[in-house]
Amino acid sequence: MDIVAVGELLVDIIGQTISENLGDVRTFERFQGGSPANFAANMARLGNASALIACVGNENLGKYLVQSVKKTGVICDYIAVEPVAPTTIVLVSRTTGTPDFIAYRTADRMILPSHIPNNVLQKTQFYHTTCFALSQEPAQSSIVDGARRAAQLDCKLSIDVNYAPSIWGDRDEARRVIAEYCSHGAFVKMSLDDIVRLFDDPALDEQTAIATFHDWGAELICLTKGAAGSLVSWEFGQKMQHQSARKISECADATGAGDAFWSGFLTAWLDGYEPPECAVAGSNIAAMKLAVVGPLPEAVSREKIYEIFD
Numbered sequence: 020m021d022i023v024a025v026g027e028l029l030v031d032i033i034g035q036t037i038s039e040n041l042g043d044v045r046t047f048e049r050f051q052g053g054s055p056a057n058f059a060a061n062m063a064r065l066g067n068a069s070a071l072i073a074c075v076g077n078e079n080l081g082k083y084l085v086q087s088v089k090k091t092g093v094i095c096d097y098i099a100v101e102p103v104a105p106t107t108i109v110l111v112s113r114t115t116g117t118p119d120f121i122a123y124r125t126a127d128r129m130i131l132p133s134h135i136p137n138n139v140l141q142k143t144q145f146y147h148t149t150c151f152a153l154s155q156e157p158a159q160s161s162i163v164d165g166a167r168r169a170a171q172l173d174c175k176l177s178i179d180v181n182y183a184p185s186i187w188g189d190r191d192e193a194r195r196v197i198a199e200y201c202s203h204g205a206f207v208k209m210s211l212d213d214i215v216r217l218f219d220d221p222a223l224d225e226q227t228a229i230a231t232f233h234d235w236g237a238e239l240i241c242l243t244k245g246a247a248g249s250l251v252s253w254e255f256g257q258k259m260q261h262q263s264a265r266k267i268s269e270c271a272d273a274t275g276a277g278d279a280f281w282s283g284f285l286t287a288w289l290d291g292y293e294p295p296e297c298a299v300a301g302s303n304i305a306a307m308k309l310a311v312v313g314p315l316p317e318a319v320s321r322e323k324i325y326e327i328f329d
Contacts, residue, residue, distance in 0.1 A: 020066045020069075020070060020094075020139075020142050020143040021062065021068045021071045021075045021121035021143065021144050021145065021146070021289055022059065022062050022067055022068075022069045022070070022137060022143060022147060022177075022285065023058070023071075023072060023097075023140065023143045023145070023147070024055035024058050024059040024069070024070070024071050024072070024147045024148070025055060025071075025072040025073070025130065025146065025147065025152065025165060026054065026055035026060075026070065026072075026073065026127070026148045026151065026152025026153075026158070026162065026163050027053035027054065027056065027073065027107060027123040027127040027149070027151055027152050028051075028052075028053045028054065028055070028056040028073035028074070028084050028085075028088065028107075028108070028127065028150050029052050029053040029056075029084070029106065029107035029108060029109055029122075029127050030049060030050070030052060030055075030080055030083075030084065030106060030107070030108045031049070031050040031052025031079070031109055031111050032047045032048070032049055032050075032108060032109065032110045032111065033047060033048055033050055033111045033112075033113055033218050034046070034047055034110075034111065034112045034113040034317075035047060035048055035109070035113065035211045036113065037113050037114060038113065038114065039112060039114050039116070039118075039119055040112065040118075040119055041111075041112050041119045041120070041121060044112060044113075045108070046229045048113070050314065051083070051087035051314070052109060052111070053107075053127065053151075053205070054104070054149045054151060054152075054181060054277075055071065055073065055147060055148060055149055055152060056065070056071055056073060056088055056177055057094075057275050057278040057279075057280060057314070058147060058179070058278040058282055059071045059088070059093045059147075060088060060091035060092075060093055060284075061248065061278055061279050061282035061315060061319070062093075062282045062286065063091050063092035063093045063167065064091060064282075064315055064317065064318055064319045064322060065150035065282060065283070065286045065304075065319050065321055066094070066318075067090070067109045067286060067289065068094070069093050069094065069099060070093065070094035070095075070096070070131065070139065070143070070222075071088060071093050071094070071095060071097065071098060071126065072097045072098070072099075072134055072135055072165075073097075073098050073099070073130070074099045074100075074126050074127060074128075074129045074130050074134070074158075074164075074179050075098060075099075075101065075106050075107075075108035075127075076100070076101055076102060076104060076105040076107075076125065076126040077100050077102050077116070078105060079100060080105070080106040080108075081100060081106045081126070082105065084196075085098055091211070091314075091317065091318075095117070097135075097136075097139060098143065098222050099129070099131075099133065099134050100129070100134060101125075101126040101129045101156070104124065104125040104126040104127075104129055104227050105125050105126060105127075106126050106127075107119075107122070107123060107125050107126055108122075108123045108124045108125075109121065109170075111259045116245075117157070120183075120185075122151075122185075122186060122187075122218065124155060124186075125159070127152070128154075128155040128156070128158045129157065129158065130152075130157065130158040130162065131157060131161050132160075132164050132165070132184075134161065134162045135161060135162070135164070135165035135168075137168055137172065138175055140165065140168055140169045140172050141172045141174070141237070143174055143198070143278060144174065144175060144289065145175050145176070145206075145285060145289075146165065146166060146169035146174050146176050146177065147176075147177040147178070147179075147194075147285075148166070148173075148177075148178055148179075148200075149178065149181050150178075150179070150180055150181050150183075150186070150187060150193065150197065151180040151183075151187075152163075153187075153193075153196055153200070154187035154193070155187075155196070156187050156291050159196060161209060162239050163196065163199060163200060165254050166200050166205075167202060167203065168205035169187060169203075170309075174198065175204070175205075175206060176201075176203050176204065176205040176206065177205060177207075177281075178197070178200055178206075178207055178208070179207045179208045179209070179210070179277065179281060180197060180203050180207060180208065180209035180213045180214075180217065181209075181210075181213060181277065182197075182213050182216050182217040183216060183217075184216055187255070189219065190218075190219060191289055193217065194217065195223055196217075197217075198235040198236075199251055199278060201232060201236045201237040202235060202236035202238065202288045204236060204237070204238040205236070205237050205238065206237070206240075206241075206285070206288075207232050207237045207239065207240045207241070208238045208241050208243065208277065208280070208281045208284070209228075209232075209240070209242055209243070210242070210245075210277060211242070211243075211244050214228040214242070217232070220232075223310055225242055225250060228242070228250060228258075229242060229250070229252045229256070230256065233252065233255055233256040235277065237255075238253065238254070238255055239251070239253040239254075239294060240252045240253075241281075241284060241294075241297075241298060241301070243277065243280060243301075244264075245264070246264055247261050247264065248261060248263040248264040248298075248301065248302070249261070249262050249264070249280075249298045249301070250262075251294045251295055251297070251298050253294045257318070258294075260294070260295045262266075262295055262298040262299055262302065264300075264302050264305075264306075265299075265302040265305070265306040265325060266302050266306075267318050275308055275314065276305045276308045276309050277305075279301075279305045279307065279315060280301035280302065280305040280306035281301060281303065282301075282304060282326040283300040283302070283303060283304035283305065283324050284297040284298060284301035285297070285304060286300065286321065286324070287299075287300035287301070287324070288323070290321070290325075292296055292325075296304070300324040300325060303323065303324040303325075303326070304324050307319065307323075
């Protein structure tokens, strides 16, 4: 197996008009959501063997989510059904930048250690999660424990540092948990918005943020900067390179672009490309995502995300 994503599988209720303020939105549409689920789906669309460990409610919305993810080719055998807590719902603005959102956290946080079995970890190459998934117990302790076991089984760790204070109010705890996760040589994807929010410092420079994550033990860091491209630091900070972003004519919806980018990045890494080339592959698939509202098409050609290398 190429990847196991662990974390939130939820219903995204996305605004139908572009707005940075949810209070201005009148109409919404339902989508399957959750960063780990979207990432796993994008990995499957690219032809990877991809599994999701998550928790949904025991009702029709939970069934809808599992069916939606399964259609993308993701292995859904490890999605747990929570008997009491309902399926998690998130309201999301449709925007060309970082979206406004409100999360109603319920079943997604009920992941238990037993949901993350060693027999799955020992046959996968990457174990992936997010700050959203780590922000509440019991999922937090369960996912960190799973990461420790995965590292012991020679599985690489991956994390999307999609930190938001509205989701995880205790920054000190967040930094402590993220540092513990990174200590196993994690691959880290983060945006400029993420680091400003995590460190609560608008003046924080990129190099200091990257150095902090390497000090925590991260092996590779990719800092995404929107239209300004990305900055990749690898071999524990020994090498660093900037990559330009793929130019797009119009942005239809930025929701999920980060998940798309990281799926392209890790797919390229699994295929043996160097980290700067992985960032180009990530930018290529992110550009595809920015052009559509909702998820990517059912299948995405690897050749298309690698076309710039030919």
